[in-house]
Amino acid sequence: MKLATLRNGRPDGQLVIVSNDLSRFVSAGRIAPTLQAALDGWDALAPGLSALAAQLEVGDIAGQVFEAKLAHAPLPRAFQWIDGSGYMSHLERVRSLKGSKDAELQSVRPLLYQGASDSLSGPTDPLPIYGDDLALDFEAEVAIIIGAVPMRATREQASAAIRLVTLINDVSLRRLVADDLQNGFGFFHSKPSTAFAPVAVTLDSLGERWRNNRLHLPVRVEVNGTLYGQPNAGVGVHFDFLDLIVEAARTRNLAAGTIIGGGTISNAHDETLPIKSNGIGFACIAEARTAEKAKFGGARTPFLKAGDEVRIFAVDNGSAPVFGSIAQRVEAGNIPV
Amino acid sequence: MKLATLRNGRPDGQLVIVSNDLSRFVSAGRIAPTLQAALDGWDALAPGLSALAAQLEVGDIAGQVFEAKLAHAPLPRAFQWIDGSGYMSHLERVRSLKGSKDAELQSVRPLLYQGASDSLSGPTDPLPIYGDDLALDFEAEVAIIIGAVPMRATREQASAAIRLVTLINDVSLRRLVADDLQNGFGFFHSKPSTAFAPVAVTLDSLGERWRNNRLHLPVRVEVNGTLYGQPNAGVGVHFDFLDLIVEAARTRNLAAGTIIGGGTISNAHDETLPIKSNGIGFACIAEARTAEKAKFGGARTPFLKAGDEVRIFAVDNGSAPVFGSIAQRVEAGNIPV
Numbered sequence: 001m002k003l004a005t006l007r008n009g010r011p012d013g014q015l016v017i018v019s020n021d022l023s024r025f026v027s028a029g030r031i032a033p034t035l036q037a038a039l040d041g042w043d044a045l046a047p048g049l050s051a052l053a054a055q056l057e058v059g060d061i062a063g064q065v066f067e068a069k070l071a072h073a074p075l076p077r078a079f080q081w082i083d084g085s086g087y088m089s090h091l092e093r094v095r096s097l098k099g100s101k102d103a104e105l106q107s108v109r110p111l112l113y114q115g116a117s118d119s120l121s122g123p124t125d126p127l128p129i130y131g132d133d134l135a136l137d138f139e140a141e142v143a144i145i146i147g148a149v150p151m152r153a154t155r156e157q158a159s160a161a162i163r164l165v166t167l168i169n170d171v172s173l174r175r176l177v178a179d180d181l182q183n184g185f186g187f188f189h190s191k192p193s194t195a196f197a198p199v200a201v202t203l204d205s206l207g208e209r210w211r212n213n214r215l216h217l218p219v220r221v222e223v224n225g226t227l228y229g230q231p232n233a234g235v236g237v238h239f240d241f242l243d244l245i246v247e248a249a250r251t252r253n254l255a256a257g258t259i260i261g262g263g264t265i266s267n268a269h270d271e272t273l274p275i276k277s278n279g280i281g282f283a284c285i286a287e288a289r290t291a292e293k294a295k296f297g298g299a300r301t302p303f304l305k306a307g308d309e310v311r312i313f314a315v316d317n318g319s320a321p322v323f324g325s326i327a328q329r330v331e332a333g334n335i336p337v
Numbered sequence: 338m339k340l341a342t343l344r345n346g347r348p349d350g351q352l353v354i355v356s357n358d359l360s361r362f363v364s365a366g367r368i369a370p371t372l373q374a375a376l377d378g379w380d381a382l383a384p385g386l387s388a389l390a391a392q393l394e395v396g397d398i399a400g401q402v403f404e405a406k407l408a409h410a411p412l413p414r415a416f417q418w419i420d421g422s423g424y425m426s427h428l429e430r431v432r433s434l435k436g437s438k439d440a441e442l443q444s445v446r447p448l449l450y451q452g453a454s455d456s457l458s459g460p461t462d463p464l465p466i467y468g469d470d471l472a473l474d475f476e477a478e479v480a481i482i483i484g485a486v487p488m489r490a491t492r493e494q495a496s497a498a499i500r501l502v503t504l505i506n507d508v509s510l511r512r513l514v515a516d517d518l519q520n521g522f523g524f525f526h527s528k529p530s531t532a533f534a535p536v537a538v539t540l541d542s543l544g545e546r547w548r549n550n551r552l553h554l555p556v557r558v559e560v561n562g563t564l565y566g567q568p569n570a571g572v573g574v575h576f577d578f579l580d581l582i583v584e585a586a587r588t589r590n591l592a593a594g595t596i597i598g599g600g601t602i603s604n605a606h607d608e609t610l611p612i613k614s615n616g617i618g619f620a621c622i623a624e625a626r627t628a629e630k631a632k633f634g635g636a637r638t639p640f641l642k643a644g645d646e647v648r649i650f651a652v653d654n655g656s657a658p659v660f661g662s663i664a665q666r667v668e669a670g671n672i673p674v
Contacts, residue, residue: 011377011592011593040348077416077592078416079414079415079416079454079455079456080453080454080455111520111522112522112525113451113522113523113525114450114451114452114453114523114525115451116417116451116589117416117417117454118416118417118591118592118594118595119416119589119590119591119592128488130588134588151465173588176588180521181521182521183448184517184518184519184521184523185448185449185450185523185524186450186451186521186522186523186524186525187522187523188449188450188451188523188585189587189588190588192588192589193589193590248525250526251467251471251510251513251526251527251529252453252456252529252530253456253530254455254456255348255414255455255456256348257455258455
């Protein structure tokens with residue numbers, strides 16, 4: 001089952017079910033008006049949502065034409081957004097950046113930060129640029145949306161709580177990351193609104209593409225149509241999603257609708273940009289730049305500038321993007337509330 | 338106008354209006370079912386809420402008996418909880434703690450951290466203790482609940498957005514604070530569920546008690562009936578609430594229903610515990626302990642243990658507590674989801 005939230009003028013949008021090929025949708029309003037409502041009553045409501053999805057899939061319901069631009073983030077505002085760091089090669093590559101912490105701290109327990117969840121971005125929302133000097137970057141990640149998890153949850157409890165999987169762009173202002181790390185209070189200013197893929201997908205719908213608590217698909221990142229990376233989200237995972245849930249619940253309960261990011265997808269390799277069509281590359285510019293510094297003595301790939309378009313999507317053997325595409329254009333100036 | 342959220346078996350509870358003396362309440366359900374709904378449509382809904390409050394106040398509506406134990410946090414789950422640090426004497430006292438940052442970093446811009454907002458505690462919810470070694474502490478703070486604020490807001494925009502004021506207990510696990518600071522990713526594990534006073538109060542209802550973007554009232558903290566502190570929340574404010582809102586909106590919009598804490602209330606003085614009945618004292622145990630270390634060479638006041646009761650309330654010339662009382666008992670073991 002694939003779920004999306006369409007813009008309807010309300011803060012939480014309207015829950016819809018989207019066909020597997022992302023071509024059509026049907027309102028889920030008679031079962032749950034919003035995704036949060038569906039997550040609040042998941043055990044009771046999921047069977048009805050599944051039945052509706054099946055009707056849409058076989059054509060018993062015609063549905064309406066689905067387009068990414070109709071979609072909000074699956075949860076346009078969420079009660080919690082936690083980002084983890086599951087891929088060690090991302091940490092190894094960015095560790096050289098000013099203010100980053102020691103390796104030993106990062107390999108035993110996953111690092112987690114509390115992200116802002118009050119205004120998440122849809123897949124085609126603009127990426128506001130805040131001035132040339134803030135070093136606007138993207139980070140392509142897999143994220144899960146979970147049901148309630150009790151404090152000190154076991155891996156079994158964590159596993160049972162995973163409801164949906166999606167992709168995100170964890171937008172980062174690199175020049176503010178060092179300040180935030182230095183303050184020690186977390187990534188407050190350096191992480192503006194995180195953007196989400198058009199649909200979130202249940203585990204049964206992912207089938208074999210979800211194994212061992214991780215997504216086994218390459219996630220492609222393109223900037224202005226040029227391939228920057230296609231690392232496999234199932235490769236190089238030091239901490240999987242159960243590790244992240246269990247760590248997040250160490251001293252507190254997690255409410256239904258909590259979103260947990262797996263960290264910037266990163267596979268170990270010695271490439272630099274531009275990569276070949278079968279290369280692995282990078283899911284953020286910061287990693288590409290540190291690889292360039294190591295190889296050439298200086299960074300070559302610029303951070304994002306106004307007019308750039310970032311595209312993030314997961315492909316499965318050439319079929320349509322599983323979660324749809326995040327396609328954000330960098331725009332100068334402010335964005336409205 | 339004083340608002341509260343009563344437990345009704347739903348995650349967001351039921352919005353009620355409470356009389357000024359906190360003795361009676363009336364449901365606000367015909368205007369807004371929840372506080373978040375009221376905040377989402379504040380301009381349209383606030384006049385109706387005020388009219389209902391006036392009817393309750395003059396006795397045109399009898400109402401029902403209000404008790405703190407009926408109340409959730411005003412927002413039992415919120416889309417954003419940001420804690421600031423407005424009182425320099427708190428930072429000065431705790432700066433000696435392992436892992437804390439330099440003074441210079443803290444006096445120019447207010448430090449902010451993103452707190453967990455998915456499961457906030459009501460005024461009489463138990464304080465779970467997580468083992469003897471985690472150093473369970475309280476922090477008494479003033480907090481505001483705001484309407485939407487655009488990125489890069491002016492002080493005027495920030496001022497216009499303040500909707501409600503309340504008190505909180507920013508529960509802290511001191512032994513995990515150093516680890517969290519060391520990681521640089523923010524106070525993730527060291528800050529379990531924050532607790533809230535029974536009611537949140539509009540600025541017009543606070544009148545002269547709210548001036549210069551801060552609350553001018555002593556906030557009393559008692560542990561097992563012993564006075565630990567009664568610092569005035571209007572004294573020693575290095576960063577006021579407008580400073581905190583503007584800083585929070587530096588790189589992002591803030592959605593309606595965002596909660597911002599003013600930091601542990603702290604007034605400069607040379608006291609140690611026990612304090613006199615007219616003493617100032619401390620709004621957290623960590624400050625009391627650092628004062629003891631400075632004076633006696635070692636800390637004497639223990640952190641909280643099972644069975645302890647923490648009470649936090651704001652008094653106004655001997656009248657009933659303005660926001661009601663946070664009264665939390667420390668309980669060993671886990672708490673249910």
